Amino acid sequence: MNAGYNFASGPSGLPAAVVERARTELFARADDGSTAFEQPFTGEAFGATLAHARARLKDLLAVPDNYHILFLAGGATQQFSMVPLNLLGDASHVAYADSGHWSQRAIREAGRYAAVTIAARYEGERPLAAPPLSPWCLPDDCAYCHITPNETADGIAYPALPDCGAVPLVADVTSCLLTAPLEVARFGLLYAAAQKNLGIAGMTVVIVRDDLLRRPAPLVPSSCDYRAQAAQGSRANTPPTIAIALAGMMFDWIAQQDGLAGMQARLQRKAALLYDAIDASGGFFRAPVAPGHRSPVNVRFELARPELTTPFLDYAAQRGLHHLHGHSAFGGLRASLYNAMPEEGVHALVTCMADFMRRYG
Amino acid sequence: MNAGYNFASGPSGLPAAVVERARTELFARADDGSTAFEQPFTGEAFGATLAHARARLKDLLAVPDNYHILFLAGGATQQFSMVPLNLLGDASHVAYADSGHWSQRAIREAGRYAAVTIAARYEGERPLAAPPLSPWCLPDDCAYCHITPNETADGIAYPALPDCGAVPLVADVTSCLLTAPLEVARFGLLYAAAQKNLGIAGMTVVIVRDDLLRRPAPLVPSSCDYRAQAAQGSRANTPPTIAIALAGMMFDWIAQQDGLAGMQARLQRKAALLYDAIDASGGFFRAPVAPGHRSPVNVRFELARPELTTPFLDYAAQRGLHHLHGHSAFGGLRASLYNAMPEEGVHALVTCMADFMRRYG
Structure with a gap:
């Protein structure tokens, strides 16, 4: 049986090789008889x-030595609170670029802890696009500037990074980390929930430059204090052990596929195939995002006749193409092409779209 | 090969039957082709x-209908912050009983968010005992009173619950939840990290009475707001999916062993066997906690000759008896007898102790 293809925005599928490795390794018994589910946090196993997960991620991203890599429990929404609580310091302002759904969620949460300057504003008019990259007016007294380079729900990707001068750039890279090379040194802090490109739900990676850890807010929960987590190797509170083990397996798998350059080349092929099929459908399918701003990883599209949306989802599911519905805030369709999605999955989707169009077009 | 016995204070071992079930069920594919590692949070699987985990836990503990059961990412330390942030409301005071290491950690964290009254003080003199259960003077303006009925590091258990009158009783039951029946209605809130008696690391269960959810602090992180988590069925932020799946399997396993009465009977046999062996060793081994206050689940003991501690740990490990060292704050020895520890494990430990005593006594 074909296991089907999972186009969900997250949790994503895992590569078949990682699933097989997990099936063996999570249940292998260490010298003390324990499986990966049972190992003491402070033990050797x-x-x-x-250490393996940290070293592999450092390699893949060429993380400079003055950055800490943290593996924290929970999802990215928790970091919407923890970023201002850890980084505000003596500043009174933080800056956020509004680029759609998830950056707006981050802005709302940050506004509970600091005065938020909107560095750039999302237009929200079609064709949809990332906010303009200049000029961004940042207040002098600004602890950091936060961006969401890939908007998972809106299907929008920044065409380039903004220039924030001396203000540390913070990015929610939940849906795009490890889909392409990234110059970590351009950022003060990066964070990404694992269940899209790095493994399974329950863990978020934080990569943070050490000079930003000087002044956590007095009220940051101890378990979420980046400085304490860095000092204690991500073990200041119960670590999400199985999610860390799975992330290590994903990092190995990515390294085996030519690393981030390999991921990027494959992603570009997958995205081009799908966007070309949409654009070549004579308006039967259409993408609401302007070329140049289209996310390669979350391909948002829709049917010109919205009443065909549910029939299309059913038609696709019958062919093993699952979870193609858009974000609940927008409806329509979305195909997430995370690292684990094989090119054959996108070929199957494009064929399915053509067949559906022949039947209903 | 004997897989050995894991006496660690956490993560604990899992019952062999649960490990086998996990090996099969986590990798079974749902209708959409996904394994448990890959399922969308909002999907049917x-x-x-x-729903299964929640229903099973509700059954096991006979949780009344006016309580919410939450499955949250992270460990119990995170709840040290979240309890005051969620429950303080308009009150200015909270009360905490000091009974040893982990309650002191909880007190320190609560003191960052509220004025803490110490309702009862730990003496710390041998023989060690829980703090006196009366009189507890609670301030009128007191949001809750927090206890740690089983001190994992100190090896101390309360002989009974205190009477806090109308003040809601909050308890960190990380090391004892589901080891014996518990009258949930006596508590306003209970919380327990999963990796001792309920499964694996990365998840904490919170059981909270609904009238306590009225007034979260303005600055509680949205992902940690009990009210929001209750309203969204523990999915206000990325849920720890695999830890929830494993907890459901543990709940089933406990139900199959005659439920909490069965767990309690077995635990009492295990604890009696070990404490009797310690007390009958003529002072070669000794337990620092007074009878009547000894934790059945975390048996703290030591060698009269401390220089024999490391030889004993090595001797036990060679026989497959692992992680018997005491908490790093205290040294000595500790055997954690969580739900998954079979009675044969304790028999093997008692035999090992007798053999060691013959050799070195």
């Missing part, structure tokens, strides 16, 4: 798992 | 996993 889990210590090796944690 | 994970929805069923979550």
Whole structure:
């Protein structure tokens, strides 16, 4: 049986090779008889798992030595609170670029802890696009500027990074980390929930430059204090052990596929195939995002006749193409092409779209 | 090969039957082709996993209908912050009983958010005991009173619950939840990290009475707002999906072993066997906690000759008896007898102790 293809925005599928490896390795018994589910946090076996994941991620992204890599429990929404609580310091302002749904969620949460300057504003008019990249007016007294380079729900990607001068750039890279090379040194802090390109739900990676850890807010929960987590190797509170083990397996798998350059080349092929099929459908399918701003990883599209949306979702599911519905805020369709999605999955989707169009067009 | 016995204070071992079930079920493919690692949070397959875990836990503990059961990412330390942030409301005071290491950690964290009254003080003199259960003077303006009925590091258990009158009783039951029946209605809130008696690391269960959810603090992180988590069925932020699946399997396993009465009977046999062996060793081994206050689940003991501690740990490990060292704050020895520890494990430990005593006594 074909296992089908999972186009969900997250949790994503995992590569078949990672699933097979997990099936073996999570249940292998260490010298003390424990499986990966049962290992003490301070013991050798889990210590090796944690060190492996950290070293592999450092390699893949060429993380400079003055950055800490943290593996924290929970999802990215928790970091919407923890970023201002950890980085505000003596500043009174933070800046956020509004680029759609998830950046707006981040802005709302940050506004509970600091005065938020909107560095750039999302227009929201079709064709949809990332906010203009200049001029961004940042207040002098600004702890950081936050962006969402890939908007998972809106299907929008920044065409380039903004220039924020000396203000540290913070980015929610939940849906795009490890889909392409990234110059970590351009950022003060990066964070990404794992369940899209790095493994499974329950863990978020934070990569943070060490000079930003000087002044956590007095009220940051101890378990979420980046400085304490850095000092204690992500073990200041119960670490999400299985999610860390799975992330290590994903990092190995990515390295085996020519690393981030390999991921990027494959992603570009997958995205081009799908966007070309949409654009070549004579308006039967259409993409609401302007070329140049289209996310390669979350392909948002729709049917010109909205009443065909549910029939299309059913038609696709019958062919093993699952979870193609758009974000609940927008409806329509979305195909997420995360690292684990094989090119054959996109070929199958494009064929399915053509067949559906022949039947209903 | 004997897989050995894991006496660690956490993560604990899992019952062999649960490990086998996980090996099969986590990798079974749902209708959409996804394994448990890959299922969308809002989809049917994970929805069923979550509903199953919640229903089973409600059954096991006979949780009244006016309580919410939450499955949250992270460990119990995070709840040290979240309890005051969620429950303080308009009150200015909270009360905490000091009973040893982990309650002191909880007190320190609560003191960052509220004025803390110490309702009862730990003496810390041998023989060690829980703090006196009366009189507890609670301020009128007191949001809740927090206890740690089982001190995992100190090896101390309360002989009974205090009477806090109308003040809601909050308890960190991380190391004892589901080891014996518990009258939930006596508590306003209970919380327990999963990796001791309920499964694996990365998840904490919170059981909270609904009238306590009225007034979260203005600055509680949205992802940690109990009210929002209750309203959204523990999906206000990325849920720890695999830890929830494993907890459901543990709940089933406990139900199959005669439920909490069965767990309690077995635990009492295990604890009696070990404490009797310690007390009958003529002072070669000794337990620092007074009878009547000894934790059945975290048996703290030591060698009269401390220089024998490391030889004993090595001797036990060679026989497959692992992680018997005490908490790093205290040294000595500790055997954690969580739900998954079979009675044969304790028999093997008692035999090992007798053999060691013959050799070194």
